[in-house]
Amino acid sequence: MPTPDYVSPDHIRARFSRAMSAMYRAEVPLYGDLMELVAQVNQETLANQPAMAKALQRSGGLARLDEERHGAIRVGTAEELATLARLFAVMGMTPVGYYDLSPAGVPVHSTAFRAVHEDSLGISPFRVFTSLLRLELINDAGLREMAAGLLAKRQIFTPKALALIAQHEAQGGLTDSEADTFVTQALETFRWHRQATVTQAQYQRLHDQHRLIADVVAFNGPHINHLTPRTLDIDNVQALMPTRAIPPKAVIEGPPRRQLPILLRQTSFKALEEQVAFTDSEPATLGTHTARFGEIEQRGAALTPAGRELYDQLLDKARAGLEGVPAERDPGRYQALLEQAFAAFPDEAQALRRQGLAWFRYTPTAQGLAGDASGKRLDTLIADGDIQCDPLVYEDFLPVSAAGIFQSNLGDEARTEYGSNANRAQFERALGRPVVNEMEVYENTQRRSLLACEAQLGVKLL
Numbered sequence: 001m002p003t004p005d006y007v008s009p010d011h012i013r014a015r016f017s018r019a020m021s022a023m024y025r026a027e028v029p030l031y032g033d034l035m036e037l038v039a040q041v042n043q044e045t046l047a048n049q050p051a052m053a054k055a056l057q058r059s060g061g062l063a064r065l066d067e068e069r070h071g072a073i074r075v076g077t078a079e080e081l082a083t084l085a086r087l088f089a090v091m092g093m094t095p096v097g098y099y100d101l102s103p104a105g106v107p108v109h110s111t112a113f114r115a116v117h118e119d120s121l122g123i124s125p126f127r128v129f130t131s132l133l134r135l136e137l138i139n140d141a142g143l144r145e146m147a148a149g150l151l152a153k154r155q156i157f158t159p160k161a162l163a164l165i166a167q168h169e170a171q172g173g174l175t176d177s178e179a180d181t182f183v184t185q186a187l188e189t190f191r192w193h194r195q196a197t198v199t200q201a202q203y204q205r206l207h208d209q210h211r212l213i214a215d216v217v218a219f220n221g222p223h224i225n226h227l228t229p230r231t232l233d234i235d236n237v238q239a240l241m242p243t244r245a246i247p248p249k250a251v252i253e254g255p256p257r258r259q260l261p262i263l264l265r266q267t268s269f270k271a272l273e274e275q276v277a278f279t280d281s282e283p284a285t286l287g288t289h290t291a292r293f294g295e296i297e298q299r300g301a302a303l304t305p306a307g308r309e310l311y312d313q314l315l316d317k318a319r320a321g322l323e324g325v326p327a328e329r330d331p332g333r334y335q336a337l338l339e340q341a342f343a344a345f346p347d348e349a350q351a352l353r354r355q356g357l358a359w360f361r362y363t364p365t366a367q368g369l370a371g372d373a374s375g376k377r378l379d380t381l382i383a384d385g386d387i388q389c390d391p392l393v394y395e396d397f398l399p400v401s402a403a404g405i406f407q408s409n410l411g412d413e414a415r416t417e418y419g420s421n422a423n424r425a426q427f428e429r430a431l432g433r434p435v436v437n438e439m440e441v442y443e444n445t446q447r448r449s450l451l452a453c454e455a456q457l458g459v460k461l462l
């Protein structure tokens with residue numbers, strides 16, 4: 001039997017990411033404005049910094065830049081999470097990493113669905129930060145029961161999407177037209193619902209426990225709550241946002257500005273207050289719900305476990321320097337504390353490499369390919385210009401930053417305390433599979449690049 005022509009999961013993901021962006025742009029026009037601003041600043045940055053443009057070109061980052069974005073959703077049950085994992089698998093997206101947000105007063109734990117192979121990331125780096133509500137952290141038994149009851153009644157996937165997921169699993173792929181139908185049907189799960197599934201009073205009860213609980217429980221699906229384009233100069237976009245009537249949050253999350261950006265810097269604009277209808281609403285008494293917002297991010301070098309440990313330590317040091325005053329209240333001071341603390345983090349590619357703080361992609365240069373490299377060691381090959389190395393881009397998230405983004409959109413209500421409640425095993429049981437360790441993903445990419453150098457230059461590097 002001839003093998004049918006299936007669309008590669010990478011291309012289904014690329015189509016889905018584009019369709020998602022178009023839908024969100026129509027739903028939240030401010031997102032479109034932000035996209036335009038980001039594209040403009042990216043172009044200016046590339047024009048003013050030819051070295052950066054060249055490095056991006058080499059690493060494949062340039063081609064994917066305009067396509068690059070992440071979204072975020074929150075689901076309510078293990079079954080919803082497990083089915084989402086199957087839906088994302090159709091698009092070549094694997095759960096990577098475990099994030100516990102409970103220490104930040106947010107009763108969820110999360111993972112990021114994304115592609116893991118560098119070739120797949122080159123086609124579409126689309127990622128979805130996916131959180132599972134943890135009803136077990138809510139101490140009001142009556143409320144827990146009400147929430148569980150509402151969640152048990154809803155179906156967040158269309159029948160056609162479910163059928164196509166099963167078909168993909170059974171036959172090992174989707175044809176072109178099946179893939180198009182899949183994208184349209186899968187998109188329905190992430191659409192905004194103006195109609196709530198609860199009465200005004202029920203909404204209020206959920207909301208009073210935690211605004212996030214109302215957001216997850218009171219609607220018929222996990223609407224995408226933000227979609228984040230990647231900028232090459234976040235300070236510039238942050239400064240220009242007010243000129244487009246987009247008010248940014250006061251503090252950029254993550255590391256300070258550096259010569260060589262590391263990990264991830266993010267900032268967002270405040271969630272919109274949107275009209276919704278409760279099941280007992282008269283047209284004249286529509287309510288509001290605040291959940292959806294916008295965010296931008298600048299991605300830098302992926303750090304090794306040693307680099308990440310140093311990052312966490314320096315971030316803690318900067319935050320301790322605030323002595324309890326929220327960073328948002330004195331952004332200038334926080335910026336100064338960050339810069340002081342991160343002076344201890346090397347800010348040059350070769351220093352990061354020699355100290356084992358970041359992951360790299362190694363490529364033979366034209367000179368290396370033309371000459372005789374045999375017998376040379378990696379350091380010499382790099383110093384002689386036979387091998388070029390570029391830091392791998394960080395493809396994941398940061399829990400402290402994520403907490404900051406969650407918090408800035410939960411309003412100024414008193415913070416709930418849940419203590420630290422990491423429970424990765426429970427998350428993986430709900431998901432139906434283990435999450436991938438992101439460090440292994442970067443290590444594999446680095447190793448593949450070294451193997452390619454070995455093959456092309458006839459040297460031994462590993």
Ligand code: OOG
Nearest residue numbers: 072129397401402405406
């Ligand atoms: C997710 C917040 C985390 C990020 O970029 O760190 C996040 C949410 O609010 O659901 O998207």
Ligand code: NI
Nearest residue numbers: 072129228295
């Ligand atoms: Ni985000």
